[in-house]
Amino acid sequence: MTQRLNFILNNQEVDTSQHPGMSLLDYLRQEAHLTGTKEGCKEGDCGACTVLIGELIKDQIQYKSVNSCLLPIGDVDQKHIVTIEGLNREELSPIQTEMVNEGGTQCGFCTPGFVVSLSGYYLINDDYNTEDAIDSMNGNICRCTGYAGIKRTAHKITKKLNVALNNNHSKIELVVGEKILPEYFLDVKERLNSLINKKGSKVADDNSNSSYLYTISGGTDLMVQSWEDILKSDITLISDKNIISGIKEENGKIIIGGATTASAIEDSPIMAKYFPDIKEYFSLFGSLPIKNTATVAGNIVNASPIADMTNIFLALNSTLTLSNGSSKRKILLKDFYKGYKTLDKKENELLTFVSFNIPKENSFFNFEKVSKRKYLDIASVNSSILIDVEKDLINEINISAGGVSPIPLYLKKTCEFLTSNKINSKTLGEASEILQDEISPISDARGTAEYKSLLLRQLFYAHFIKLFPELIIIEELL
Numbered sequence: 001m002t003q004r005l006n007f008i009l010n011n012q013e014v015d016t017s018q019h020p021g022m023s024l025l026d027y028l029r030q031e032a033h034l035t036g037t038k039e040g041c042k043e044g045d046c047g048a049c050t051v052l053i054g055e056l057i058k059d060q061i062q063y064k065s066v067n068s069c070l071l072p073i074g075d076v077d078q079k080h081i082v083t084i085e086g087l088n089r090e091e092l093s094p095i096q097t098e099m100v101n102e103g104g105t106q107c108g109f110c111t112p113g114f115v116v117s118l119s120g121y122y123l124i125n126d127d128y129n130t131e132d133a134i135d136s137m138n139g140n141i142c143r144c145t146g147y148a149g150i151k152r153t154a155h156k157i158t159k160k161l162n163v164a165l166n167n168n169h170s171k172i173e174l175v176v177g178e179k180i181l182p183e184y185f186l187d188v189k190e191r192l193n194s195l196i197n198k199k200g201s202k203v204a205d206d207n208s209n210s211s212y213l214y215t216i217s218g219g220t221d222l223m224v225q226s227w228e229d230i231l232k233s234d235i236t237l238i239s240d241k242n243i244i245s246g247i248k249e250e251n252g253k254i255i256i257g258g259a260t261t262a263s264a265i266e267d268s269p270i271m272a273k274y275f276p277d278i279k280e281y282f283s284l285f286g287s288l289p290i291k292n293t294a295t296v297a298g299n300i301v302n303a304s305p306i307a308d309m310t311n312i313f314l315a316l317n318s319t320l321t322l323s324n325g326s327s328k329r330k331i332l333l334k335d336f337y338k339g340y341k342t343l344d345k346k347e348n349e350l351l352t353f354v355s356f357n358i359p360k361e362n363s364f365f366n367f368e369k370v371s372k373r374k375y376l377d378i379a380s381v382n383s384s385i386l387i388d389v390e391k392d393l394i395n396e397i398n399i400s401a402g403g404v405s406p407i408p409l410y411l412k413k414t415c416e417f418l419t420s421n422k423i424n425s426k427t428l429g430e431a432s433e434i435l436q437d438e439i440s441p442i443s444d445a446r447g448t449a450e451y452k453s454l455l456l457r458q459l460f461y462a463h464f465i466k467l468f469p470e471l472i473i474i475e476e477l478l
């Protein structure tokens with residue numbers, strides 16, 4: 001495998017023929033000897049390895065924070081990578097200074113990750129507030145200092161930059177002028193442009209998937225499960241395929257490209273229009289760096305019974321488009337799973353689109369998730385509902401349930417029972433009996449089978465209590 005990779009690493013151009021499945025973290029530490037980026041968990045959980053990745057899109061560089069331990073280096077071709085060394089100047093930056101002054105660092109192992117995430121926040125966003133600045137570090141864990149000093153740092157820098165924001169600078173000029181970033185950032189756009197011109201823009205491959213052992217999209221499942229095997233195997237990257245990342249509204253449908261990330265869905269104005277609580281749902285999905293790389297197709301094809309995006313798309317009764325390069329076919333998501341990690345998908349097929357009907361005027365949607373810890377955890381049980389009602393009469397209903405079966409589950413019988421029925425405590429009590437017959441939870445680290453059955457019943461009730469409080473007498477459900 002001799003594909004050359006060309007990218008800008010901090011202020012330096014890199015030309016390498018490393019295996020494209022090598023993690024960026026391993027490249028940084030072992031090959032580039034940039035050891036400021038730390039290896040903590042190598043599973044996307046601690047944020048010690050956080051870097052920024054900038055990509056030229058429509059003549060603007062768009063940066064995002066990512067976990068370098070899960071990012072295949074093949075994905076950084078023609079991009080700008082920023083590590084903690086790339087933020088350093090002769091003197092400490094204001095963020096580094098305040099981390100020291102406010103007691104935000106002790107052993108220092110986590111500190112580069114925090115500084116990179118926070119610097120990225122000011123580079124990426126158009127306006128600043130302390131809450132969001134703190135949230136931008138939600139993927140970074142500190143095991144010895146505590147977070148108060150780090151939060152004070154975010155507060156102080158946000159206040160300072162908000163004053164500076166009013167002087168008509170471009171964003172990059174502002175953050176460079178305030179010494180959050182070094183001056184070389186001002187030229188990176190031109191340098192990326194000339195790198196791309198020199199090498200020639202990438203030509204996307206077709207959508208077939210035939211001769212590779214591993215097909216990596218965001219890598220947030222695969223690079224955790226199989227990173228050692230990946231290094232020894234022939235791999236392909238979804239970023240080299242003709243798979244769209246984006247969300248559009250067309251002919252009464254919402255169509256989402258397979259390469260669309262969780263962050264893109266969370267921030268999508270189209271999704272917000274039809275699902276006003278979308279940000280709340282996605283606040284329960286991983287950290288920012290994970291959401292910045294985790295894709296819709298990866299979530300669905302990985303076939304985890306507790307996958308959150310899959311759970312949502314099941315209740316939206318979504319259709320998948322699969323392509324083998326020469327032909328494509330459509331299949332309902334609820335028919336896609338045949339058994340534990342067994343899919344109705346041929347080896348050479350890739351998932352290119354997920355689509356669903358725009359909810360009708362009388363439709364309501366809700367997503368519920370319970371984990372051992374509320375944020376930054378995978379579900380013990382999750383459930384989504386899409387319900388179309390006329391007063392208290394159910395015209396159409398779709399409910400999904402995760403963590404209670406070997407596959408992401410569509411509750412077919414429960415939905416059939418509820419259709420044309422009225423919403424009241426008695427009907428819901430009867431429906432919850434049917435629901436219990438449809439599931440087959442097992443006991444594991446996330447709870448006993450009995451606990452998960454009970455949890456799903458509570459989440460099922462929670463949908464109705466949240467959406468139709470006036471129709472439910474809670475005491476009658478107990």
Ligand SMILES: Cc1cc2nc3c(=O)[nH]c(=O)nc-3n(C[C@H](O)[C@H](O)[C@H](O)COP(=O)(O)OP(=O)(O)OC[C@H]3O[C@@H](n4cnc5c(N)ncnc54)[C@H](O)[C@@H]3O)c2cc1C
Binds near residue numbers: 044238307352376378
């Ligand atoms: C720290 C951490 C936290 C997480 N938190 C959550 C969470 O809260 N909720 C949740 O649901 N998940 C979570 N995940 C799991 C993971 O992030 C998601 O499942 C994610 O959506 C996977 O997408 P990906 O692009 O990273 O997939 P990858 O790892 O790249 O791929 C996963 C599988 O999908 C296949 N694949 C990818 N794209 C395509 C395609 N277009 N066509 C055909 N096959 C394809 C790959 O070959 C592979 O088999 C978490 C993971 C980590 C590491």
Ligand code: FES
Binds near residue numbers: 046049069070
């Ligand atoms: S090393 Fe912990 S998130 Fe990457």
Ligand code: FES
Binds near residue numbers: 108145
């Ligand atoms: S300063 Fe030691 S882990 Fe954060």
